Amino acid sequence: MNKWRCSVCGYIHEGAELPEKCPICGVGPEEFTLVIETPAPKQAGKRWKCTVCDYVHSGDTPPDKCPVCGVGSELFVLLLDEVLELTTEAVLAAGLDTANSAVDKISYGLYIVTSVKDNKFNGQCCNTLFQLTSNPLRVSVCLNKNNLTHEYLMDSGVFAVSLLTTDQTEAVRRFGYQSGRTTDKFAGVEYIAGKNGCPILKNCLAYIEASILPKKMVDVGTHTLFVADVTAGRMVANQEALTYSFYRSIK
Ligand SMILES: Cc1cc2nc3c(=O)[nH]c(=O)nc-3n(C[C@H](O)[C@H](O)[C@H](O)COP(=O)(O)O)c2cc1C
Structure with a gap:
């Protein structure tokens, strides 16, 4: 028995084959990945945040459409996760682009x-x-x-x-x-x-x-x-x- 995880909503499908679609968020089998039970190191990659609903997508490019609120890729911003020592130069160089990843660190409950x-x-x-x-x-x-x-x-x-x-x-x-x-x-x-x-x-x-x-x-x-x-x-x-x-x- 395999386990397949939906990369959009996290739903786990159990079965030999991929599901036809996610019963929770509706995406197709291409969004599912096989769950490997031994812990794998986290993939480094770009993170894109939907500016309407805060959904975060990992990948080289933003998704065509937000799977949560449906807006297009133009409403996604790249989270600049690079960390820098806090110096006057770093403060002067910071703007809205770097602020998005700072805001992403605000903690919330669900x-x-x-x-x-x-x-x-x-x-x-x-x-x-x-x-x-x-x-x-x-x-x-x-x-x-x-x-x-x-x-x-x-x-x-x-x-x-x-x-x-x-x-x-x-x-x-x-x-x-x-x-x-x-x-x-x-x-x-x-x-x-x-x-x-x-x-x-x-x-x-x-x-x-x-x-x-x-x-x-x-x-x-x-x-x-x-x-x-x-x-x-x-x-x-x-x-x-x-x-x-x-x-x-x-x-
Ligand atoms: C982790 C998480 C947090 C969310 N937080 C909010 C939120 O604070 N405000 C909001 O309007 N939508 C938020 N959403 C999105 C809504 O839950 C989502 O769009 C939902 O499908 C709306 O359902 P409805 O049309 O039945 O009301 C969140 C979604 C997730 C997965």
Whole structure:
């Protein structure tokens, strides 16, 4: 039995042959590589970051199309990973091109933001959840305007966030690499409806429910920044929280 890993979303297919397509993100067999169980040294190569959704692609050239948000290669920037001693010359030579790789080092957690519209549920993976203040308990999330989840938040004015454990990388794939416009992401997923009606993943680390402050929705171009008051929440499991860097290290 072989294991094949999707280079786009990290899905593992087990079988003698390559799959016809990735059941999670839909790419063809050419995007799959055979998993060699003995740890292989990391491949050196260029890294390209999508400026719309932050997806990072490794290869000599950017991909024709972002597998997460669908934009073209022109919206990818090369991450300049070269490290330099900090000198006045290095500071004067730095610009936006070198800033992209610095921004890429910002650390994040990974979460599933969910909402409800016309009695239907949807959700997406999100790394842009921040606690803003403790009193009141206030958070923000930043969502791409093209996402179905964005539409649901706009409509209902409420959302829930399921915080993930390190065992929940499958949820990142399910909610982060496909849109609710083409699939029911909750099919086969165990969840409980929150007090505000939004679904909460049953095996999450912790969750919060939140109510959006309409006057504090900020249009930031491709995305909307939603500022919201936390209305409820609790711890669910005693496990490690999933971070973006951990996810990238095992993807
Ligand atoms: C690790 C990861 C982090 C992501 N973080 C965000 C985010 O903070 N904001 C955002 O708008 N999209 C983010 N995305 C992309 C959305 O999850 C993705 O576009 C999703 O398919 C949207 O689904 P929807 O159309 O059903 O809402 C992220 C994706 C991944 C894989």
